Amino acid sequence: MARKAARKTASRKYLDFKGRMVMIGFGSIGHGVLPLILRHIGIKPSQITILAEDDRGGSSEIKRYGIEFVRKKLTRANYRQVLTARVGKGDFVVNLSVEVSSMALVELCQEKGAHYIDTCIEPWPGGYTDPNLSVSLRSNYALRESMLKIRPKYRGGPTAVIAHGANPGxxxxxxxxxxxxxxxxxxxxxxxxxxxxxxxxxxxxxxxxxxxxxxxxxxxxxxxxxxxxxxxxxxxxxxxxxxxxxxxxxxxxxxxxxxxxxxxxxxxxxxxxxxxxxxxxxxxxxxxxxxxxxxxxxxxxxxxxxxxxxxxxxxxxxxxxxxxxxxxxxxxxxxxxxxxxxxxxxxxxxxxxxxxxxxxxxxxxxxxxxxxxxxxxxxxxxxxxxxxxxxxxxxxxxxxSLQVCAPVLSGIVWALENPDRGIVEADDMDFERNLEICLxxxxxxxxxxxxxxxxxxxxxxxxxxxxxxxxxxxxxxxxx
Structure with missing residues (x-):
């Protein structure tokens, strides 16, 4: 009976999503979470766009689902131009990239009225390794503090779930x-x-x-x-x-x-x-x-x-x-x-x-x-x-990867169920609802x-x- 209940939960559609979804990055987590998104969220492949520097061998998967793939590296100079036409009110940005600033993407999504999730707080290139920065400023502590600093500005805005993979998340x-x-x-x-x-x-x-x-x-x-x-x-x-x-x-x-x-x-x-x-x-x-x-x-x-x-x-x-x-x-x-x-x-x-x-x-x-x-x-x-x-x-x-992908899914669902919470961390979220989806x-x-x-x-x-x-x-x- 327990196995049957688990299978039933693992095939459940949690909600329908009418907007566009932009996935940034298509590495191991992008590959792994895409089937979960299509399984559990009422979304058509035509609603999804993947933006990535390369597909990391995922061409067959992308073609199988019929999803638009745009080979493009997001940079400090081009991210607004690339995303402005693809992200608007009610859409969802799923950031699974490296070296694309989470802060920049969160602020853009807040301006556009779009939801957001990532698995860690990423800086632009050099944020981890720039020797001109102090050790303290190259830390995750500093990245988190920068994100928390803008949280009051966007209180009540579209939900942006920060750092919600396996760990953090x-x-x-x-x-x-x-x-x-x-x-x-x-x-x-x-x-x-x-x-x-x-x-x-x-x-x-x-x-x-x-x-x-x-x-x-x-x-x-x-x-x-x-x-x-x-x-x-x-x-x-x-x-x-x-x-x-x-x-x-x-x-x-x-x-x-x-x-x-x-x-x-x-x-x-x-x-x-x-x-x-x-x-x-x-x-x-x-x-x-x-x-x-x-x-x-x-x-x-x-x-x-x-x-x-x-x-x-x-x-x-x-x-x-x-x-x-x-x-x-x-x-x-x-x-x-x-x-x-x-x-x-x-x-x-x-x-x-x-x-x-x-x-x-x-x-x-x-x-x-x-x-x-x-x-x-x-x-x-x-x-x-x-x-x-x-x-x-x-x-x-x-x-x-599945231990990361499951909470990415649960974070997306939770954000859509709680659409106006502004910038949140895992510690601010309903742990029981997230575990229900992940388990x-x-x-x-x-x-x-x-x-x-x-x-x-x-x-x-x-x-x-x-x-x-x-x-x-x-x-x-x-x-x-």
Missing amino acids: LVSHFVKRALLDLAKGSQPRTATPTSREGWAKLAQRLGVKVIHVAERDTQVSPKPKEVGEFVNTWSIDGFVAEGCQPAEMGWGTHEKSLPPDGRRHTFGCEAAIYLNRPGLLTRVRTWTPLEGPFHGFIITHNESISIADLLTLRDGRKVVYRPTVHYAYHPCDQAIMSMHEIAGKGLSQQKRQRLIVDEIRSGWDELGVLLMGHKKGVYWYGSQLDIHGTRRLVPYNNAT PYLGPVVGRYGDWTPLQDRGVLFPEDVDVDDPWQFKNFRVI
């Missing part, structure tokens, strides 16, 4: 579900919070000190990675760009001191810090139910900041509670080798890329949130989607308790100076 909904699961075990009469302050108070009462977005990708291709080639299960350009940004994390009130190369920002919400090193060179101990303990990379992501900001409690101007929040990501093993090669060449990216989808033979992507510091040990809640389950659900996807595409979605701590099995061969009384301090994590 889906994991913010996972955090809320996980907090309620924890409360059910210890405070069974807890009502679902209805405000940001309510969620922060719930996390504080539960004693949550640290939240990892803990992800392990075990998908594998039988074809080995070659020298001079980057292999990955999702956007290589996007991964390398964010890996070259500084490691970032929401910074908890329980932390006693900054890491040696930790720095605070001098502007904005002050919910996060950064390390003076790139994320792809920064590892941390973490845990997921299938993999167990492993080293993840602190790749910077918007959710590390937005979740920490959501769960901040203040007494006047004084912050009295906030958990430490960050990504802890172990990509597929072939991507690890690719990252190692980049690191040895001064962060210079390989010229050849291979996105693995159809050639994957086995593996899963285990993506969830790990809540730590509370009385029940650790609690992980998330998706354990494998490649075989993925292929039964949607074409043109692997497990990693049929996430494979097993589970909550698991564990007794792991970051001190487990440390100092056995090489003694370390650790604070045994507080294993959740950041300094006790394995940062290399």
Whole structure:
């Protein structure tokens, strides 16, 4: 019965859409989300236009659906000219590109009366890597603050959903579900919070000190990675760009001191810090139910900041509670080798890329949130989607891309159901509605308790100076 209900939900048409839809970029997520849009939204192929620098091998898919494809790279100089004739009141821009400014597109959509969604806040080229910018200004913190700064100007305007893929995006909904699961075990009469302050108070009462977005990708291709080639299960350009940004994390009130190369920002919400090193060179101990303990990379992501900001409690101007929040990501093993090669060449990216989808033979992507510091040990809640389950659900996807595509779909649906909310993040949205749409595409979605701590099995061969009384301090994590 459960499988039948899931299949029924996975074929449901959520609403009819009469406007035009412009998809910017057609990489792994564009390929993967298009079948979901056509399956769940009442829209004709003639209503859709894809704008991209290249089709990344998607010509057959585009022809199959009969969708207009415009080969065009959007730049600071041409984006208004290219989009003005294609975007108007009631239309929808789905931005799945890299190096096209999210800020510029959001402002254009607000002027035109169009809806908008993206999976991360992107700058124009150089925004991640311009050496003339300070490390602080090359951060996701700075990008988010720039977006939040314009939010009051467009309050009540057409809904623009910012940073709503797997993470950032889906994991913010996972955090809320996980907090309620924890409360059910210890405070069974807890009502679902209805405000940001309510969620922060719930996390504080539960004693949550640290939240990892803990992800392990075990998908594998039988074809080995070659020298001079980057292999990955999702956007290589996007991964390398964010890996070259500084490691970032929401910074908890329980932390006693900054890491040696930790720095605070001098502007904005002050919910996060950064390390003076790139994320792809920064590892941390973490845990997921299938993999167990492993080293993840602190790749910077918007959710590390937005979740920490959501769960901040203040007494006047004084912050009295906030958990430490960050990504802890172990990509597929072939991507690890690719990252190692980049690191040895001064962060210079390989010229050849291979996105693995159809050639994957086995593996899963285990993506969830790990809540730590509370009385029940650790609690992980998330998706354990494998490649075989993925292929039964949607074409043109692997497990990693489908975990992104499902919340892109749910974000589009939510925006159309809530059309005048202005600029919103995942943390501002109805988590239950988004999970309702996403869950049929996430494979097993589970909550698991564990007794792991970051001190487990440390100092056995090489003694370390650790604070045994507080294993959740950041300094006790394995940062290399």
